[in-house]
Every structure is written in C-alpha cells, then in structure tokens.
Amino acid sequence: GIDPNFERNLERTGEEHDVDVWGPVEPPEKLGVRGTHVAVDFDICLADGACLEDCPVDVFDWVDTPGHPESDRKANPTDEDQCIDCMLCVDVCPVDAIDVDPG
Ligand code: SF4
Ligand code: F3S
Structure with missing residues (x-):
C-alpha cells in the first residue's frame, strides 16, 4: 500500500491536475504519489473506482495515464x-492506494 510517511520519504517535484506530485516520477511508468491531505499512490492505483463512487464530497476525478503498467486511468x-475525513476511500480501496x- 501507500507509504503513510510519503511526505518524509518522497520529494515534492511539482504540481499536476491541481495537486502536489511526490516523486521521483518517470512518466508514463512511474507516476508517484498525488495529493497531500488526500494522497493517492498512482503506481498502486489500478482504477477500481470505489473511491470515486463512495466519496460523499466528490474529491476524486479520473485522469488518464496511458502507458502505466497498472491502469490507464487514476483517481486524482x-x-x-473538500475532504471531511470520513476515511471511506481509505477503507474501500482494494489495494490501499489512498x-x-x-486534522
Ligand atoms: Fe472523500 Fe472521505 Fe476519502 Fe475524504 S476521507 S476523500 S471525504 S471518501
Ligand atoms: Fe484507485 Fe483505489 Fe480508487 S484502486 S480508483 S485509488 S479505490
């Protein structure tokens, strides 16, 4: 699953799709962690979609990631x-990508 200490162990390399990018990244195969308060490890996400369906405040959007080995779209x-810390997305993601x- 995603490293809960990504902010310490990874480096902020910039911003894409309105959120921080934590890398290193080497597109299209290695995309790193996206977001800070709500963080998604794009290299683990396999586009299950439960987070998009279940988030009560619609935090997530699909972004296309053609050429990534796990899936060609990710939950950004x-x-x-807007996150209200309900933790639903963390619970429903089958691969612990979030x-x-x-606080
Ligand atoms: Fe949405 Fe809840 Fe996840 Fe926040 S914790 S992104 S409100 S599902
Ligand atoms: Fe990806 Fe997990 Fe959501 S696999 S689409 S982060 S439920």
Whole structure:
C-alpha cells in the first residue's frame, strides 16, 4: 500500500491536475504519489473506482495515464480541500492506494 510517511520519504517535484506530485516520477511508468491531505499512490492505483463512487464530497476525478503498467486511468484527489475525513476511500480501496491524514 501507500507509504503513510510519503511526505518524509518522497520529494515534492511539482504540481499536476491541481495537486502536489511526490516523486521521483518517470512518466508514463512511474507516476508517484498525488495529493497531500488526500494522497493517492498512482503506481498502486489500478482504477477500481470505489473511491470515486463512495466519496460523499466528490474529491476524486479520473485522469488518464496511458502507458502505466497498472491502469490507464487514476483517481486524482482534485478536490482534496473538500475532504471531511470520513476515511471511506481509505477503507474501500482494494489495494490501499489512498492515505488521508485527518486534522
Ligand atoms: Fe472523500 Fe472521505 Fe476519502 Fe475524504 S476521507 S476523500 S471525504 S471518501
Ligand atoms: Fe484507485 Fe483505489 Fe480508487 S484502486 S480508483 S485509488 S479505490
């Protein structure tokens, strides 16, 4: 699953789709962790979609990631500022790709 200490262990390399990018990244195969309060490890996400369906405040959007070995689209935490820390997405993701830090 996603490293809960990604902010310490990875480096912020920039921003894409309105959220921070934590890398290193080497597109299209290695995309790193996306977002900070709601963080999705794009290299683990396999586009299950449960997070998009279940988030009560629609934090996530699909973004296309052609050429990535796990899936050709990912759940981007575009509206992470809206997150109400319900932790549903963390619970439903089948591959533990999401980390939410309440508070
Ligand atoms: Fe949405 Fe809840 Fe996940 Fe926040 S913790 S992104 S509100 S499902
Ligand atoms: Fe990806 Fe997990 Fe959502 S696999 S689409 S982050 S439920």
